[in-house]
Amino acid sequence: MxxxxxxxxxxxxxxxxxxxxxxxxxxxxxxxxxxxxxxxEVTVVTAQAGSAALTRDLSGRITAVRTAEVRARVDGILEKRLFNEGGEVKAGESLFKIDSRVLEANAATAKAALVKAKSSVLIARQTADRYRQLVGEQGVSRQEFDQAEAQLKQSEAEMAAAEAEVRRSSVDLEYASVQAPISGRIGRALVSEGALLSKSSGTALATIEQINSVYVDFSQSGADLLRLKQLAKVGKLKQASLPVDLLLEDGTPYAHAGKLLFAEQTIDPATGTVTLRAEFPNPDHLLLPGMFATVRVAQGAMDATVRVPQKAIVSSPQGQLVYIVGSDNKVAPVPVKTGGFSGTDWIILSGLKGGERVMIDGIQKVRPGAVVSPVDAAAAKSAPIASAPAKK
Structure with a gap:
């Protein structure tokens, strides 16, 4: 119980x-x-309305503004290297020394031949002058006088050839000291002491590059250029002189703005692209020839546009959309149409008017109609980080 x-x-x-x-x-x-x-809690930004530069990110390769290959210009044995590999050199600075003994002998032979040619000219001139007086007195025949005149001209020609040979041998002797053709940074030596250098093949000795400023060559498709021209024709895109920006291989922006130098006037039939070139200052030598980089080039200005960050755009089978937070802090999806980039932002052609609070973070945590706690991205970035309490 x-x-x-x-x-x-x-x-x-x-x-x-x-x-x-x-x-x-x-x-x-x-x-x-x-x-x-x-x-x-979600992060929001305010959609910016106004004019914006239409930009395009294009891949390019960095090249030096000037490149000079140092090559042998005379035959001989390399005796000494006179520069530090990887260092800076000045135009006219001696880089290599070639054995000059054979070249000195050639120069001496040429000078001796010139002295001999001058002596021949002196004798021929004296003979021609003497015959000129005797031919009037019938002392010599006209034929002998003509032969003396011809001998003088021949001797003068031989003397001119000897003078040219002296100059050539002197130049060859100067080439025994290989000098830098331009100022810049020199790479490694491509030959070592004792190597036989050839004038005919132009033995490569080193390479000098000027990189205080650099070129970036990049390509853009012909279809893009046609689209831009059509937008400009209908007045939706204004031509403007805007700086060119550069993104490094790791995605970080380069500190110095560049300028667009030219665009080729022909389309490459193999790739369907046109080549463009921009120049960037490189005071710290951070940019090196051969590196890949991304060029962000402004292709014109658009009025009455709305911009939102790339993270705000959500792609779905129905198209692109953004999530906005209303005055009641409720989330609502809004379909949008994009029209290219302006830096890191999307340009919105339709769907937003500007001033809307657009979500850029926390989208995966909410559903349409949900009430959220919005945090402005600019305010969150500028808010000081609370310091950790001191340990007792």
Missing amino acids: LPSLKKSVVLVIGAAAMLAACGKPEGEAAGAAGGGMPPA
Whole structure:
């Protein structure tokens, strides 16, 4: 009997508790259950309205503004390297020394030949002058006089050839000291001491590059150029002189703005692209020839546009859309149509008017119609980070 009595008491107490809970107000019941979840916190930005530069990110390769290959211009044995590999050199600075003994002998031979040619000219001139007087007195024949005149001209020609040979041998002797054709940074030596250098093949010795400023060559499709021209024709795109920006291989922006130098006037039939070139200052030599980079080039200005960050755009099977937070802090999806980039932002052609609070973070945590707690991205970025409490 005792166990049955205990069961009856437990059932009566449970029923009384249920009746008491049902008799409480709804708010009190919810509070007893622990309360509802707070609104999800999301990051928002304000859609910016106004004019914007239409930009395009294009891949390019960096090249030096000037490149000079240092090559051998005379035959000989390389005796010495006179520069530090990877260092800066000045135009006219001696870089290599070639064995000059054979070249010195050639120069001496040429000078001796010139002295001999001058002596021949002197004798021929004296003979011609003497015959000129004698031919009038019938002392020599006209034929002998003509031969003397011809011999003088021949001797003068030989002397001119000897003078040219002296100059050539002198130039060859100067080439024994290989000098830098331009100022810049020189790479490694391509030959070592003792190597036989050839004038005919032009043995490569080193390369000098000027990189205080650099070129970036990049390509754009012909279809894009045609689209831009059509937008400009109907007045939707204004031509403007805007700077060119550069993104490094790791995605970080380069500190110095560049300028667009030219665009080729022909389309490459193999790739369907046109080549463009921009120039960037490189005072710290951060940009090196051969590196890949992304050029962000402004292709014109558009009026009455709306811009939002790339993270705000959500792609779906139905198209692109953004989530906006209304004045009641409720989330609503809005279909939009994009029209290219302006820096890191999308240009919105339709769907937004500007001034809307657009979600850029926390989109995956909410559903349409949900109430959220919006945090402005600019305010969150500028808010000071609370310092950690000191340890006791």
